[in-house]
Amino acid sequence: MACDLSAAPVQGARFGAWRLWPLMAALLLLLAGPVSAGAQIATATAPLQTAQNDQHAAAAPGNAAGAALQAAPEGATPPAVQTPDLAPVDNHPWWFWPTALLFFCFILGIIAVMAGVGGGVLFVPLVSGFFPFHLDFVRGAGLLVALAGALAAGPGLLRRNFANLRLALPVALIASACAIVGAMLGLALPTDVVQTCLGVTILGIAVLLLLSKNSVRPVVTKQDAVGLALGMNGVFLEPSTGEVVEWKTHRTLVGLLLFIAIGIMAGMFGLGAGWANVPVLNLLMGVPLKVGVGTSKFLLSITDTSAAWVYLNQGCVIPLMAVPSIVGLMLGSVVGVRLLAVAKPKFIRYMVIIVLFFSGAKALLKGLGW
Secondary structure, eight states: OOOOGGGHHHHHHHHHHHHHHHHHHHHHHHHHHHHHHHHHHHHHHHHHHHHHHHHHHHHSTTOHHHHHHHHSOTTSOOOOOOOOOOOOOOOSOTTHHHHHHHHHHHHHHHHHHHHTOOHHHHHHHHHHHHSOOOHHHHHHHHHHHHHHHHHHHHHHHHHTTSSOHHHHHHHHHHHHHHHHHHHHHHHHSOHHHHHHHHHHHHHHHHHHHHHOOOOSSOOOSSOOHHHHHHTOEEEEEETTTTEEEEEEOSSHHHHHHHHHHHHHHHHHHOOOSHHHHHHIIIIITOOOHHHHHHHHHHHHHHHHHHHHHHHHHTTOOOHHHHHHHHHHHHHHHHHHHHHTTTSOHHHHHHHHHHHHHHHHHHHHHHHHTO
């Protein structure tokens, strides 16, 4: 019997596309459930264990407080014993949380590629919500996650003229300086204030992704004086058609001012800035979409480096968090590129928007103490 081997991949893609998104959603829920449950159990059992340890220590013969209690006469009021603050105790082995973070970020990497968003914008709200890590450490790891992806993609984008240095350097100078200010501000503010602002920002990003519609080639009739002085123009080869496309910017001054706020938010929350760079470059300044995406990716390698040094200097980057996160997202990105051919990016995009709404609301409520 003859067998047509060329039809097998088509058939697999046809039947695998509609089964792909329930599988990823189930994996994400199955992984997030035990992680959050483990964190709640560890936090709930900690006060009981600490109280028992304090009781045994107080009753020990060599303890001064225990001796005072034993020597007190009958009917007398025992002296007040100062108990230390109750801190959560984690009974898991040291490798549990890094391994869970590795698999969690692997799934995030798959979803991020198919949704067309950076891994940092998903990493910070979801990891801070499902893992018992302090927000400062999550933000430091989030910057390194975004930085690793940008450094991996930057050289190839520059070789293909999809990332333009004349466009990137003025923007990078503003955004990186403001990212340092944002990182210092984020570490100086109370955690609940930063958590509340993070929730509001994530909800705003979800709305921006829901409403924004990128333009492949914006029409720019005349370049403004600022863009002309900075040399923000260029050409690139469109691989799909072989056409040489010329481009230039307008409304450049407004765009540069917006990058002040983008840099502050990138450093303050550790989200990266791809979610804001592309709309400003493409919709406001009139840069073609491919050049905007490539320049935005290259910008992250400069902006996130500046903010990451602040977190490194303050001791907010833990290798046991950063390394599994970067490795998981990198491996997930490789798998996500392969699955992109059979998945429906539009549905994945809406699923990411729903996840961002959920994580933003959770971060907002956590910051408000609800």
